[in-house]
Amino acid sequence: MGGRPGALSADGSRRKPFMNWISPPETVRRFTPHQLLQHWIAGALWVVLVVSSLAAGAGFAGSRSLHATAGIAGLFLLGYHAIVLAAIGIRSDMPAEQIAFLPWGREWADLRRRKGIGAEAGKYSPAEKGDYLAILAWSVLLTASGIALRWPSSIGVPGASAYDWIRTAHAGFGAALTVHLLVVHIPERWRNAPGDLRRAIFTGTVPLREAERRKGWVRDLVARGILVPTPETVESAEERESVEVRELLERGNRLAREGKFGEACISYGEALRLLPDYSQARFNLAVALLRDGRGEEAREQLMIFLEKDPFNPMVEKAREMLDGPGKGSV
Incomplete structure (x- = not known):
């Protein structure tokens, strides 16, 4: 065949x-x-x-x-x-x-x-x-x-x-x-x-x-089994990990939109465990922590975010979250 x-x-x-x-x-x-x-x-x-x-x-x-x-x-x-x-x-x-x-x-x-x-x-x-x-x-x-x-x-x-x-x-x-x-x-x-x-x-x-x-x-x-796809090329461990990180980020975003901020934090945290320098996941984690009422943890993640990726487009937003009117809750 x-x-x-x-x-x-x-x-x-x-x-x-x-x-x-x-x-x-x-x-x-x-x-x-x-x-x-x-x-x-x-x-x-x-x-x-x-x-x-x-x-x-x-x-x-x-x-x-x-x-x-x-x-x-x-x-x-x-x-x-x-x-x-x-x-x-x-x-x-x-x-x-x-x-x-x-x-x-x-x-x-x-x-x-x-x-x-x-x-x-x-x-x-x-x-x-x-x-x-x-x-x-x-x-x-x-x-x-x-x-x-x-x-x-x-x-x-x-x-x-x-x-x-x-x-x-x-x-x-x-x-x-x-x-x-x-x-x-x-x-x-x-x-x-x-x-x-x-x-x-x-x-x-x-x-x-x-x-x-x-x-x-x-x-x-x-x-229905009329068409049978050819086996896909086996992904490398790095490719599988990259896909898993993206899926974790998307899952966290979906949970956050549903108001399940605690569960969203878990997904973002797992993504960061696999890829610690993933700035988007860290920023999203900070936002989810803030909305979950965990201000000190959110502040810690924002500081790490600014330190690791100072040229990220979301830097100004992160600083506003730290220094703005709501800083008392961060």
Whole structure:
């Protein structure tokens, strides 16, 4: 087995890969065969519904029955889709955002800002999830109004006026879904999409280089064992110690922001034990000690700070803490 030294971009130029992998696959799956089947059935039903609706408006015989039949088939497909999504999520113990393709967490903010596909995107970007959500929402409204029109007495439609109102709403929902598909879905998911993603609508897979453009997708592939990173170079003891010192400083800063000054002092002290000349850790320790009510200890650390690093940019601040109005507490 060997690691792959690089990857080719869409235009054939060599670019730096997200990571090196052990025996990476040439392609990764974007859609399962089951998803592709549902996609094409839904697309065929949409075409039948649009054509039969136009034919009914023109007075062609049998078009209303065809429209109703396609609508019922769409109802069953929508229910089946929801059940399958829930079943996959429960069986595979996967979070909802990876199954239902819905915008999740900060993805809503990215969607509102109309942010493009960033490097941190997962298999499905916020824009792709928003597209799916819009199609799902219009489909649900269209289905609900269609049920009311097909079985008005069972639903409890009060009269002819309400029935006409529902029919108008049903036509509006259908028009909204059609406009979204023609203006957003088809152009963005097909016409303007990279060729590899367009082909995925038929094959279900994309080249690994396309997945590597999205770090969230790569992390998911690694977690599932599809991609195996090559072992990293062993760090030297000094490098490990340097990383540990930075982590201790960051931990101390986080604890201080949370008001846990005593615990922050412990982290800063441990960083100084590993690297006694680390001026930033010493200054932060002095501030944390002061806020923890340990003025004499803070004063001692500030004096050491001034002695060891007299040209540090924080020297003036340290002197103000020693000599300023609050010196009685230092």
